Amino acid sequence: MVVPVLTARFGVPGAHTLEVARRHGVYADLGRVLALDPGAVITEVTASGLRGRGGAGFPTGAKWGFVPPPERRGNRPVHLLVNADESEPGTFKDRVLLWHDPHRVIEGTLVAARALGCHRAWIYLRGEFKFLQARLDAALAEARAARLVGPDVLGSGFDCEIATLRGAGAYICGEESGLIESVEGKKGMPRIKPPYPAVVGAFGDPTVVQNVETLAAVPWILEHGAAAYRAFGTPASPGTKLFSVSGHVRRPGVYELPLGTPFPELLQAHAGGLGPGRTLQAVIPGGSSVPVLTADEAMGATLDYEDMARLGTFLGSGGVIVLDDTADLVAALANLTRFYAHESCGQCTPCREGCGWMARIAARVAAGRGTVEDLATLEDLARALPGRTICAFGDAAALPVLSFLARFRSAFEARVQP
Amino acid sequence: MSAWPDDLAPEAASILASAPTPCAATLPLLWLVQDQRGWIPDEALGWVVAATGQTLAQLEAVLSFYTMFRRAPAGRWVLEVCRTLSCELAGAPRLLDHLQARLGVGIGETTPDGAFTLLAVECLAACGSGPVLHVNGVPYERVTPERADDILTALCEGRLPERPEADAWSYPS
Numbered sequence: 233m234v235v236p237v238l239t240a241r242f243g244v245p246g247a248h249t250l251e252v253a254r255r256h257g258v259y260a261d262l263g264r265v266l267a268l269d270p271g272a273v274i275t276e277v278t279a280s281g282l283r284g285r286g287g288a289g290f291p292t293g294a295k296w297g298f299v300p301p302p303e304r305r306g307n308r309p310v311h312l313l314v315n316a317d318e319s320e321p322g323t324f325k326d327r328v329l330l331w332h333d334p335h336r337v338i339e340g341t342l343v344a345a346r347a348l349g350c351h352r353a354w355i356y357l358r359g360e361f362k363f364l365q366a367r368l369d370a371a372l373a374e375a376r377a378a379r380l381v382g383p384d385v386l387g388s389g390f391d392c393e394i395a396t397l398r399g400a401g402a403y404i405c406g407e408e409s410g411l412i413e414s415v416e417g418k419k420g421m422p423r424i425k426p427p428y429p430a431v432v433g434a435f436g437d438p439t440v441v442q443n444v445e446t447l448a449a450v451p452w453i454l455e456h457g458a459a460a461y462r463a464f465g466t467p468a469s470p471g472t473k474l475f476s477v478s479g480h481v482r483r484p485g486v487y488e489l490p491l492g493t494p495f496p497e498l499l500q501a502h503a504g505g506l507g508p509g510r511t512l513q514a515v516i517p518g519g520s521s522v523p524v525l526t527a528d529e530a531m532g533a534t535l536d537y538e539d540m541a542r543l544g545t546f547l548g549s550g551g552v553i554v555l556d557d558t559a560d561l562v563a564a565l566a567n568l569t570r571f572y573a574h575e576s577c578g579q580c581t582p583c584r585e586g587c588g589w590m591a592r593i594a595a596r597v598a599a600g601r602g603t604v605e606d607l608a609t610l611e612d613l614a615r616a617l618p619g620r621t622i623c624a625f626g627d628a629a630a631l632p633v634l635s636f637l638a639r640f641r642s643a644f645e646a647r648v649q650p
Numbered sequence: 651m652s653a654w655p656d657d658l659a660p661e662a663a664s665i666l667a668s669a670p671t672p673c674a675a676t677l678p679l680l681w682l683v684q685d686q687r688g689w690i691p692d693e694a695l696g697w698v699v700a701a702t703g704q705t706l707a708q709l710e711a712v713l714s715f716y717t718m719f720r721r722a723p724a725g726r727w728v729l730e731v732c733r734t735l736s737c738e739l740a741g742a743p744r745l746l747d748h749l750q751a752r753l754g755v756g757i758g759e760t761t762p763d764g765a766f767t768l769l770a771v772e773c774l775a776a777c778g779s780g781p782v783l784h785v786n787g788v789p790y791e792r793v794t795p796e797r798a799d800d801i802l803t804a805l806c807e808g809r810l811p812e813r814p815e816a817d818a819w820s821y822p823s
Contacts, residue, residue, distance in 0.1 A: 400716030417676030484778035485820030
């Protein structure tokens with residue numbers, strides 16, 4: 233039985249209110265942590281091996297360490313932007329986490345802000361999360377009244393304002409520099425890097441953009457120590473992770489598992505397995521942007537960064553989409569290409585044009601009106617994307633196309649005319 | 651022409667006071683207008699331009715970049731059906747067909763009485779409990795055609811139905 237790091241208060245009635253959250257341990261260790269040297273906080277987070285849970289998997293402590301100290305940033309302020317733009321198809325963990333445990337996310341934000349020397353943080357929610365913004369604003373108001381947010385947090389002398397912001401419908405605002413542009417009041421078009429946000433981010437100031445789930449793990453790590461966190465997971469993938477399971481399973485949902493858990497355990501023991509008489513056909517393991525796996529590959533996989541890399545895919549956001557033998561994989565790819573064509577921000581030509589063409593061709597193939605040549609064109613378009621765009625959206629749009637065609641070629645060839 | 655109307659002015663001033671730069675107030679100000687007016691009328695562009703320092707061209711670009719800002723009035727109830735992969739697997743096409751037939755409108759259209767606008771949208775981050783339907787931003791999950799009928803009945807009575815699924819994170823079939 234695993235100690236839940238992230239889901240301890242799921243199902244606790246009223247855990248979104250301050251009183252119940254406090255009774256169940258939220259903010260209990262905050263006073264001690266705020267008294268620590270900020271460098272010691274970063275050292276502990278680095279030692280835990282925590283990696284960003286939004287999709288990129290970047291080491292969190294290292295990211296915080298990139299923010300220049302005051303003497304090297306001309307005393308510019310540091311901004312912390314909590315990425316609650318959850319938009320990756322197949323991913324719904326941050327929504328559940330924010331709904332059930334908003335105070336733990338606020339606590340994680342306070343700890344990160346203290347470590348970074350940040351006095352003003354924003355929680356950026358996707359536009360469609362209006363119902364979550366109301367929940368979070370209520371939690372923030374309670375926290376402010378209890379002197380957990382605002383001036384002199386818990387009498388520590390540390391000031392930290394936290395407010396929510398809401399996007400307005402744009403997948404690309406989940407990309408960190410797109411999110412920064414949106415926070416500045418502009419179109420969410422990603423920026424060329426370098427400079428990285430840790431040096432030049434929002435309003436030209438050093439900025440850290442961090443996923444909700446990542447920050448929610450931080451208070452537990454500080455309270456129990458990096459070694460306790462590393463007791464879960466593998467050496468290269470320490471800790472636990474939330475997996476969002478959707479598609480053809482009997483119990484879809486959000487499940488917290490130690491990294492390194494075999495995929496069949498997630499599928500059978502947590503997600504309830506497939507429907508009666510069904511067999512597994514394919515699994516998208518980390519959100520719609522990562523390469524799809526065959527049934528055999530998935531059933532032999534463990535859910536961690538290194539095993540996903542071995543299989544040529546990514547752990548991503550942990551959004552697991554399960555497709556059984558009834559799934560029309562050609563239609564599934566057409567659906568995803570339409571998503572990326574809809575969401576491309578349009579500033580890079582290979583992405584703007586390529587996503588549109590891929591969507592039109594994939595739709596034609598799915599409708600049975602495609603040709604063998606269409607499959608070659610699809611692959612050409614997808615190959616022209618990775619590495620040729622400002623942000624990783626180009627890769628995200630191309631990888632489903634390339635992996636579906638590589639792993640399930642016969643399904644596509646059976647659908648086209650010669 | 652660029653002065654905020656009396657009913658919005660206090661909240662607009664408060665948004666501007668807490669924004670790190672005037673330009674950063676753009677999205678919150680646009681949300682203020684849309685939440686209060688139901689859409690963003692042309693006259694509001696003048697208010698936001700004057701407040702934020704954006705040019706009209708920049709503001710028009712922002713408005714067209716984000717899918718949720720409306721430049722024309724919508725129905726009293728805006729129905730958004732997610733159609734991305736997990737919801738498609740869970741039956742979103744059937745839900746969309748059903749709503750079109752029940753309401754007698756196509757996707758993107760508003761019923762003649764102004765009661766309902768039907769939209770098909772991309773992933774709403776509730777992939778485990780599809781098909782997902784947002785009603786004026788309130789999420790309803792696992793919406794079968796039968797449940798959609800119940801929801802429509804409640805909306806016709808002027809109320810949003812209960813959401814017994816709100817606290818779930820696992821969805822046994």
